[in-house]
Amino acid sequence: MSAKKKIYVIINPKSGTSSKQNLPRKIAETFDPHKFDVHIFITGYAGHGSEIAKQAIEDKVDYVVAVGGDGTVNEVARTLVDSDIVLGIIPLGSGNGLARDLNIPVDAKKAMNTILEENIISIDYGKVNNERIFFCTCGMGFDAEVAAMSSGKKSRGSFMYIKNMLETFIKQKPQTYEIICPEGTIKDEAFVVTCANASQYGYNAHIAPHADIQDGMMNIAILKPLSILDVPQTSLQLFAKKIDENNKMIELITNEATIKRESAGVMHIDGDPVEMGTEIHVKIIPKGLKVLVPKDLPKKNPLDPQEILMRVADTFF
Numbered sequence: 001m002s003a004k005k006k007i008y009v010i011i012n013p014k015s016g017t018s019s020k021q022n023l024p025r026k027i028a029e030t031f032d033p034h035k036f037d038v039h040i041f042i043t044g045y046a047g048h049g050s051e052i053a054k055q056a057i058e059d060k061v062d063y064v065v066a067v068g069g070d071g072t073v074n075e076v077a078r079t080l081v082d083s084d085i086v087l088g089i090i091p092l093g094s095g096n097g098l099a100r101d102l103n104i105p106v107d108a109k110k111a112m113n114t115i116l117e118e119n120i121i122s123i124d125y126g127k128v129n130n131e132r133i134f135f136c137t138c139g140m141g142f143d144a145e146v147a148a149m150s151s152g153k154k155s156r157g158s159f160m161y162i163k164n165m166l167e168t169f170i171k172q173k174p175q176t177y178e179i180i181c182p183e184g185t186i187k188d189e190a191f192v193v194t195c196a197n198a199s200q201y202g203y204n205a206h207i208a209p210h211a212d213i214q215d216g217m218m219n220i221a222i223l224k225p226l227s228i229l230d231v232p233q234t235s236l237q238l239f240a241k242k243i244d245e246n247n248k249m250i251e252l253i254t255n256e257a258t259i260k261r262e263s264a265g266v267m268h269i270d271g272d273p274v275e276m277g278t279e280i281h282v283k284i285i286p287k288g289l290k291v292l293v294p295k296d297l298p299k300k301n302p303l304d305p306q307e308i309l310m311r312v313a314d315t316f317f
């Protein structure tokens, strides 16, 4: 008989839209008290989730379960990287990028069942300028402008997201980016430069359909300037996991890159807009976070090594 597993559950009562009144009780009841020692925490302010996660590291708990939207999940996950603590996710947001990439159900009860399966994997995370951590994507250009426009708005559903995208598209001006990575350098005008650790931004918008969160690499998606006529097809491809078929798309697979751009300004880090300078360094830290995921994780259908080589060759030569 092994000792009980200690679990901290961090709930953001403000995330999502439905009422969370019964959630703490429901979650507590789901864990078998003979197997788990469960402590429930309700966050009261921004940064509180991170404080509780720090305490969890000190208290050497087994699992920390983040219950909330991307903000809550990312805040807790960022604190747990490089520790032995395993993250569980009950996604309550609308983007839910990390949960979706890991095939964690976007349904509280099913996500809870995933946690009870106790199936643990290690995933990569990314670091921007050796300081800021991301799990899904970070990027410059159009997607960063959309993030800046969407943040602070109350309505955050898929419709708002698409509306913001279209509004931003009309205003956006492509910049020239120089992307320097160990494999070589690309200098080109681009509409979007996204470093993808996971395949999607969230909202099932797959900017790098082949990105694998466990391969120690990031997929840099460089979308060349688009005309308004390219928008319908590109948007469809984004949501159909087929944007790699777009002829305006270059995909680079590397573990580290320095990106130089013409002017300083906003970039996004996991969808959060952040003001940054002209030179940005992005690096992947392999297997830096342990996560509870469903056992029946479907294969991501990654590119075979030969195809990756061909793409790199196409890009540089």
Ligand SMILES: [Mg+2]
Binding pocket: 124, 196, 197, 198, 211, 212, 213, 214, 215, 216, 217, 218, 219
């Ligand atoms: Mg990867």
